[in-house]
Amino acid sequence: MNALYLAFAYLRYHWARSLVLILVAGLIIFVPVATRILLSTSERALVARGQATPLLLGSRGSRLDLTMAALYFSDERPDPVPMREVEAVWDSGLAIPIPVHTAFSSGGFRIVGTTLDYFDFRDLTLRDGRGLSVLGDAVIGADVAEALGKTVGDTLVSAPENLFDLDGVYPLEMPIVGVLAPTNSPDDRAIFVDIKTAWVIQGIGHGHEDVVTASDIASGSAALANAAVVQYQRITPDNIESFHFHGSQDDYPASAVIVVPNDTRSATILKGRYLDSAAPAQLIEPAAVIQGLVDRIFRIKSLLDVVTAIIAVAACAAVGLALFLSYRLRAREISTAVKLGARRGMVLRLLAAETVTLLLISGGIAASGALVVSRNAGAWVGWLLALGA
Amino acid sequence: MIQIENLTFEYGAGGFRLRIPEFALGYRDRVAIVGPSGSGKTTLLNLIAGLLTADTGRIAVAGTEVSALSDAARRRFRAAQIGFVFQDFALLDYLSARQNILYPYRITPALTLDDAARDRTETLAAACGIADKLERHPSALSQGEQQRVAICRALVTQPKLILSDEATGNLDPESKARILDLLFAQASEVGAAVLAVTHDHELLPRFERVLDFAQFREGTAT
Numbered sequence: 001m002n003a004l005y006l007a008f009a010y011l012r013y014h015w016a017r018s019l020v021l022i023l024v025a026g027l028i029i030f031v032p033v034a035t036r037i038l039l040s041t042s043e044r045a046l047v048a049r050g051q052a053t054p055l056l057l058g059s060r061g062s063r064l065d066l067t068m069a070a071l072y073f074s075d076e077r078p079d080p081v082p083m084r085e086v087e088a089v090w091d092s093g094l095a096i097p098i099p100v101h102t103a104f105s106s107g108g109f110r111i112v113g114t115t116l117d118y119f120d121f122r123d124l125t126l127r128d129g130r131g132l133s134v135l136g137d138a139v140i141g142a143d144v145a146e147a148l149g150k151t152v153g154d155t156l157v158s159a160p161e162n163l164f165d166l167d168g169v170y171p172l173e174m175p176i177v178g179v180l181a182p183t184n185s186p187d188d189r190a191i192f193v194d195i196k197t198a199w200v201i202q203g204i205g206h207g208h209e210d211v212v213t214a215s216d217i218a219s220g221s222a223a224l225a226n227a228a229v230v231q232y233q234r235i236t237p238d239n240i241e242s243f244h245f246h247g248s249q250d251d252y253p254a255s256a257v258i259v260v261p262n263d264t265r266s267a268t269i270l271k272g273r274y275l276d277s278a279a280p281a282q283l284i285e286p287a288a289v290i291q292g293l294v295d296r297i298f299r300i301k302s303l304l305d306v307v308t309a310i311i312a313v314a315a316c317a318a319v320g321l322a323l324f325l326s327y328r329l330r331a332r333e334i335s336t337a338v339k340l341g342a343r344r345g346m347v348l349r350l351l352a353a354e355t356v357t358l359l360l361i362s363g364g365i366a367a368s369g370a371l372v373v374s375r376n377a378g379a380w381v382g383w384l385l386a387l388g389a
Numbered sequence: 390m391i392q393i394e395n396l397t398f399e400y401g402a403g404g405f406r407l408r409i410p411e412f413a414l415g416y417r418d419r420v421a422i423v424g425p426s427g428s429g430k431t432t433l434l435n436l437i438a439g440l441l442t443a444d445t446g447r448i449a450v451a452g453t454e455v456s457a458l459s460d461a462a463r464r465r466f467r468a469a470q471i472g473f474v475f476q477d478f479a480l481l482d483y484l485s486a487r488q489n490i491l492y493p494y495r496i497t498p499a500l501t502l503d504d505a506a507r508d509r510t511e512t513l514a515a516a517c518g519i520a521d522k523l524e525r526h527p528s529a530l531s532q533g534e535q536q537r538v539a540i541c542r543a544l545v546t547q548p549k550l551i552l553s554d555e556a557t558g559n560l561d562p563e564s565k566a567r568i569l570d571l572l573f574a575q576a577s578e579v580g581a582a583v584l585a586v587t588h589d590h591e592l593l594p595r596f597e598r599v600l601d602f603a604q605f606r607e608g609t610a611t
Binding site: 002005006009010012013014332333335336337338339340341342343346347350 | 438440461464465467468469473475477479481482483484488492493494495496497499500526
């Protein structure tokens with residue numbers, strides 16, 4: 001008790017030195033612990049998202065790009081997969097296909113065109129408003145709502161892909177009809193629309209004034225469609241009937257298709273159908289792709305561990321030197337204590353109490369920091385993953 | 390109070406050698422030890438306090454034969470029976486004056502810090518004129534005030550013997566006399582004898598007896 005009393009008095013009096021030692025020791029403890037927490041949370045988040053997505057169908061190409069685009073809505077743009085592949089899965093009766101179209105963005109967030117099955121599949125719930133029901137509706141993730149300051153009743157405009165391409169993608173204004181509850185997943189940073197709305201943005205579907213009017217028919221004038229025909233950039237109750245799609249829906253694109261098989265047998269049969277490497281589509285297991293990525297990250301982490309260990313050893317040596325020099329400077333105090341009747345062991349106990357007090361405070365600070373990291377790791381990792389995407 | 394008989398002590402083979410055939414100090418005596426540097430004055434204080442062990446001979450303090458005690462018993466004896474005053478005050482910079490005075494209670498289980506000890510701190514501080522400076526750290530005290538704190542620390546345990554090693558060596562001439570008088574007065578209050586090493590011959594008339602160490606020296610000590 002007395003040793004602790006004196007130790008605390010010493011540390012308090014030499015507060016600047018103590019503070020530096022506490023911060024250094026605290027960082028030595030905190031950095032590896034926080035890194036480990038964040039990495040394991042990242043691993044869990046990555047793997048969980050992968051494991052929650054049984055199969056992924058897409059055009060043959062980079063499996064990682066396909067996975068990142070479909071699961072994390074990254075900037076990667078895998079070659080589109082035609083909707084006939086979705087129909088093929090439906091027709092097989094082996095699985096439920098959920099197309100995702102992630103080619104466009106708004107306000108820096110990816111627009112995800114999909115079907116209502118996606119919301120059930122990801123177990124997404126609404127915090128405000130309602131779900132998608134009409135062409136042009138948008139439901140936004142919690143982070144999108146916070147970052148853009150948008151809520152139900154506001155609108156979003158899709159980013160034009162090319163301002164100078166008159167035949168290209170024009171912006172579409174979309175009313176926000178719902179805001180999702182936060183999930184600490186990439187869904188928080190996505191703008192969900194019906195996949196048909198994504199096709200409208202892409203220009204496959206559109207709405208415009210009638211080219212042939214009743215007066216034209218009455219007067220027998222020839223109908224002429226040209227640039228003077230007004231194209232709608234917002235879908236409203238008044239003009240929704242004029243929206244239509246050209247071409248065969250079988251050819252309409254999706255970025256990827258999430259495939260939810262009925263059972264293991266169905267999954268095996270489906271996987272067998274896409275084994276042919278010459279086939280234009282591939283069916284992959286995102287969990288395996290993500291695990292490969294995580295393994296790679298953790299190989300890098302091993303290197304990081306070595307670097308952290310080297311820094312920790314150097315910092316420990318510096319702290320040890322500081323304590324050793326401090327003890328040498330206190331040789332006179334030790335001599336006085338012995339003369340006044342203290343055991344040499346008491347003096348060592350006093351010095352040990354100081355070191356332990358320092359370490360306890362450092363440990364406490366590091367533990368508090370680790371607790372904060374641990375409590376927020378899910379959100380931070382979600383944000384980091386979205387940032388990476 | 391102190392009985393020394395046939396004491397010999399040697400720092401290493403062929404080094405400085407101290408030999409005191411006989412020396413006695415009574416209760417409440419005030420004895421000055423003088424002598425050239427290296428004559429063994431501080432060595433004698435350390436032998437009496439049990440910090441060094443004599444090669445031969447006998448040292449008894451307040452009826453206890455120090456040279457016959459175990460290490461642990463010597464520490465307990467030192468903590469309870471002897472007060473030290475050093476030339477450099479040996480105060481701890483990180484403790485307040487009050488905490489410095491009570492420091493002996495913090496470092497040895499031989500002493501129990503109780504209300505009586507705390508009351509004695511107040512009384513001694515008032516007697517030494519530092520009652521209003523008890524919460525200050527040594528760096529905020531003058532040298533004279535620091536030595537007063539050191540005197541309070543030496544006396545707070547109510548020792549039987551005060552060993553003073555150049556206690557006034559760092560003070561100005563006026564303060565030297567005042568501090569020495571204060572030490573004597575407070576030692577009298579607790580009934581302690583004072584054995585003081587000094588180089589200051591102007592102070593010698595204040596002592597009852599002067600022990601010239603040149604007579605005991607054989608070889609050279611530090």
